[in-house]
Amino acid sequence: MMDTREGLYVHIPFCRQKCLYCDFYSVQYSENLADSYLSVILKELQALNQDFSSIYIGGGTPSILSQVLLDKLLSGLKIFLKPDMEFTIEANPESLDSEKLKLFLDKGVNRISIGVQSFDDKKLNSLGRIHDAKGAMEAIWLSKKSGFKNINIDMIFGAVGEDLKAWQAELEKASGFDVQHISSYSLSYEKSTPLFKMRENRSIMPIEDEAMAEMYRYAMSYLPGMGFNHYEVSNFSKPGFECRHNLNYWDNDSYIGLGPSAVSYIKGVRSENVRDAEEYIDRYEKGVSGITYSENLSGVRMAKETAAVKIRTKQGVDYEWFKIKTGFDFDDILEKGALEELFKDGLLEYKIDKAIRERRGIMLTEKGFLFSDTVSSAFL
Numbered sequence: 001m002m003d004t005r006e007g008l009y010v011h012i013p014f015c016r017q018k019c020l021y022c023d024f025y026s027v028q029y030s031e032n033l034a035d036s037y038l039s040v041i042l043k044e045l046q047a048l049n050q051d052f053s054s055i056y057i058g059g060g061t062p063s064i065l066s067q068v069l070l071d072k073l074l075s076g077l078k079i080f081l082k083p084d085m086e087f088t089i090e091a092n093p094e095s096l097d098s099e100k101l102k103l104f105l106d107k108g109v110n111r112i113s114i115g116v117q118s119f120d121d122k123k124l125n126s127l128g129r130i131h132d133a134k135g136a137m138e139a140i141w142l143s144k145k146s147g148f149k150n151i152n153i154d155m156i157f158g159a160v161g162e163d164l165k166a167w168q169a170e171l172e173k174a175s176g177f178d179v180q181h182i183s184s185y186s187l188s189y190e191k192s193t194p195l196f197k198m199r200e201n202r203s204i205m206p207i208e209d210e211a212m213a214e215m216y217r218y219a220m221s222y223l224p225g226m227g228f229n230h231y232e233v234s235n236f237s238k239p240g241f242e243c244r245h246n247l248n249y250w251d252n253d254s255y256i257g258l259g260p261s262a263v264s265y266i267k268g269v270r271s272e273n274v275r276d277a278e279e280y281i282d283r284y285e286k287g288v289s290g291i292t293y294s295e296n297l298s299g300v301r302m303a304k305e306t307a308a309v310k311i312r313t314k315q316g317v318d319y320e321w322f323k324i325k326t327g328f329d330f331d332d333i334l335e336k337g338a339l340e341e342l343f344k345d346g347l348l349e350y351k352i353d354k355a356i357r358e359r360r361g362i363m364l365t366e367k368g369f370l371f372s373d374t375v376s377s378a379f380l
């Protein structure tokens, strides 16, 4: 087996207002609740006696925490800092200011991921975001001015009423900021969200699948021309700025997730924490585990999971890498015919070692990137 890398994820489950499309776990921000919550997280961190290869503070909205609470959290993470480690924090434009940015940098955070989503006020409003385009641009400028050299912006495409021309303008603006990373997600209608209900009761009309596909194809052709390598289904980066923490996920390496709804994957066991911040605190105080679900992903199951996540990357699945990583030959883990079907549908192609003209793995085709979920599901 190769050396495993281990990522640390800390969930900050607070937002000011729920966005209409969001099914992440988060609750309304309260300073008191956040303070008690962070006290638990800090105790959990102190009990973690190990090294991590990356730290990622996600949410929710980490930047919603007050200066005092951010200081408390980031000081607690100091024990894990190592030179050259990637340390990311997510932030939303409405809760970011220069004082917080300075604190992030002082405490070793070296990557910021800003939830921009759009530079169009009407679209932001239709998504239920509470910031406007001006706020989004200011957050990027401020992050750069404060000294961040590794900035991601999250963008969403396929909102109600959006067309290709509007998305082209969005990408032009996004890539014009000289940021290092752009994540571009298609709007999805998750069951528990208000947007799903609005679609069900026909108060909104989603755009056609083909229009959505056209927007995705445009991102795939435009962003590389602007210097962003398309390295994973939804992720584009300047060379050397791929998100290392997420590369860990796609390599199916280990990670520890702290906080409600956070997922951990340690030594082949995947577990998920209770999706309730107050219960998470309560359980900790009573000495009861916060884990509500776990499963053992060993043997061929683990190998299939590895293929399903790794195929999302531009590199695809390299046979030799796969054998070393999982102990299995790639061809032995899938149902007969499943792979042929994906090739026949034009979703996969072989990676060819040009020097010896041999197949050395498989990867998604351009069409495959559009149907990456279908491919991943077929592997499981």
Ligand code: SF4
Pocket (backbone or CB within 6 Å): 014, 015, 017, 018, 019, 022, 023, 024, 026, 059, 060, 061, 092, 115
């Ligand atoms: S800010 Fe992020 S986590 Fe919070 S509701 Fe909106 S999309 Fe969800």
